[in-house]
Amino acid sequence: MADLSIDFCGIRSPNPFWLASAPPTNTGDQVMRAFDAGWGGAVWKTLGNPIVNVTSRFGGIDYGNTRLMGLNNVELITDRPLEVNFREMREVKKRFPKHTLVASLMVETKEEWREIIQRSEDAGADLLELNFGCPHGMCERGMGSAVGAEPKVLEEIARWAVAFARVPVIVKLTPNVGDILEPGEAAVRAGVPALSLINTVKSIMGVDLDRMVPLPRVGDASTNGGYCGPAVKPIALHLLSQLARHPQCGKLAISGIGGISNWRDAAEFIALGATSVQVCTAVMHHGFRIVEDMLEGLSDFLDEKGMSSVAELRGRAVPAYREWGELDLSYKLVADINPDTCIGCQLCYVACMDGSHQCIHLPGRTEEQSRQAGHTHLPQHVPERAVTAAAGTPGARVPFVDEEECVGCNLCQLVCPVPGCITMEEVSTGRPPESWNDRIAQGKSYVPGGLEATEAARRRNR
Ligand SMILES: Cc1cc2nc3c(=O)[nH]c(=O)nc-3n(C[C@H](O)[C@H](O)[C@H](O)COP(=O)(O)O)c2cc1C
Ligand code: SF4
Numbered sequence: 001m002a003d004l005s006i007d008f009c010g011i012r013s014p015n016p017f018w019l020a021s022a023p024p025t026n027t028g029d030q031v032m033r034a035f036d037a038g039w040g041g042a043v044w045k046t047l048g049n050p051i052v053n054v055t056s057r058f059g060g061i062d063y064g065n066t067r068l069m070g071l072n073n074v075e076l077i078t079d080r081p082l083e084v085n086f087r088e089m090r091e092v093k094k095r096f097p098k099h100t101l102v103a104s105l106m107v108e109t110k111e112e113w114r115e116i117i118q119r120s121e122d123a124g125a126d127l128l129e130l131n132f133g134c135p136h137g138m139c140e141r142g143m144g145s146a147v148g149a150e151p152k153v154l155e156e157i158a159r160w161a162v163a164f165a166r167v168p169v170i171v172k173l174t175p176n177v178g179d180i181l182e183p184g185e186a187a188v189r190a191g192v193p194a195l196s197l198i199n200t201v202k203s204i205m206g207v208d209l210d211r212m213v214p215l216p217r218v219g220d221a222s223t224n225g226g227y228c229g230p231a232v233k234p235i236a237l238h239l240l241s242q243l244a245r246h247p248q249c250g251k252l253a254i255s256g257i258g259g260i261s262n263w264r265d266a267a268e269f270i271a272l273g274a275t276s277v278q279v280c281t282a283v284m285h286h287g288f289r290i291v292e293d294m295l296e297g298l299s300d301f302l303d304e305k306g307m308s309s310v311a312e313l314r315g316r317a318v319p320a321y322r323e324w325g326e327l328d329l330s331y332k333l334v335a336d337i338n339p340d341t342c343i344g345c346q347l348c349y350v351a352c353m354d355g356s357h358q359c360i361h362l363p364g365r366t367e368e369q370s371r372q373a374g375h376t377h378l379p380q381h382v383p384e385r386a387v388t389a390a391a392g393t394p395g396a397r398v399p400f401v402d403e404e405e406c407v408g409c410n411l412c413q414l415v416c417p418v419p420g421c422i423t424m425e426e427v428s429t430g431r432p433p434e435s436w437n438d439r440i441a442q443g444k445s446y447v448p449g450g451l452e453a454t455e456a457a458r459r460r461n462r
């Protein structure tokens, strides 16, 4: 069985699954129940000068039958006295000495940073996470994402923290910046050994159209909040992979956060460079017990792939990232519809017709009918196959793909409701691999008029 334990910049954790700093880590009792359930670590709800919170403070986005695809909050840092938080942290560390306890911190002045770091370490924190990411409430007071978006300020405060701390320091980054590498590099210059990302994305969840107030509504007003949950995972993966590829940032330990709900999400973050992963929304939605599936799923996956540890998975997918100009233009896929599983709903036909390249056809139509429907090009061959859907919808016609015309965009596969019914098949173009950068290097151009026209235009503009 694969070893799920990790080494996060010198701190061992029984597994990579940590709770993110948020309501699930508000109290010692919650963190202890989470550790009992199997979580390897917890980042305590951000400590600082306790604040007063508003109600309501969460907003949710449902999609179809899926509730809480995205969650938004206007909650601030801890609203409980620091002495109580520290006392409970001590109790947690006493009962779970081998689990990873991270203190998330956010204060203002240098002296406050010195004091809170010392008190967190005295309470047993194995790591410190500097919250430079909160995009609401605290940033107006010059903290949170106000720091995360200002590399110079971030660097200065992170430097203080490194100087004051005896344990490793993590800088938690905000996605609300133009270039994630700027705060990443600032953290490197400050000498921190680790990063975590993402904190929440600035957002407004909707509008109460009866009251004409944005959501979540606090009386007769609202404000921007922070967006998280499954909807933000692609953003988090992109930012993580940017940092993981960077020559200096990529050497730091990274804790990946953002929309992680199951072992597969976690494995993807680890494959793109994370050492540990943190979870908030999925626990707020489903509770601590989701970690059981995460532990089992990741362990089985590593076994199946012949990997003996989480460390072996870390960063495996990073080298496969390329700039667009380096992708192979000769690689070609075409869609293939399996008539045995197709239910004849024709969603693929509509999507390709209006949203792509009009390469899916309905059999049994005359040329005129096809042209009326919007096809400007007609297939040379109509496949010999059943036109009636075998798997349902009596009488429905099973569409077919004009492979010559198919651009391989895979929209039809994305809309098809039957898993595996449309597959994207690799076909040979007979051309050797060639990227856009190769073409440029060889002086080939595909602008109208070709390279000569481009060069003539350039000469004119010199
Ligand atoms: C209600 C709520 C409160 C949060 N409070 C904090 C906080 O105190 N400190 C912090 O660093 N992040 C806080 N976060 C952000 C989470 O730690 C995490 O970065 C974010 O939710 C993305 O992870 P997820 O998609 O798994 O929820 C909070 C998130 C939510 C939803
Ligand atoms: S979307 Fe899928 S099931 Fe529906 S017609 Fe197309 S291939 Fe068949």
Ligand code: SF4
Residues within 6 Å of the ligand: 334, 335, 351, 352, 356, 357, 358, 359, 360, 401, 405, 406, 407, 408, 409, 410, 411, 412, 413
């Ligand atoms: S892959 Fe794109 S172009 Fe090809 S059939 Fe599907 S939707 Fe049409």
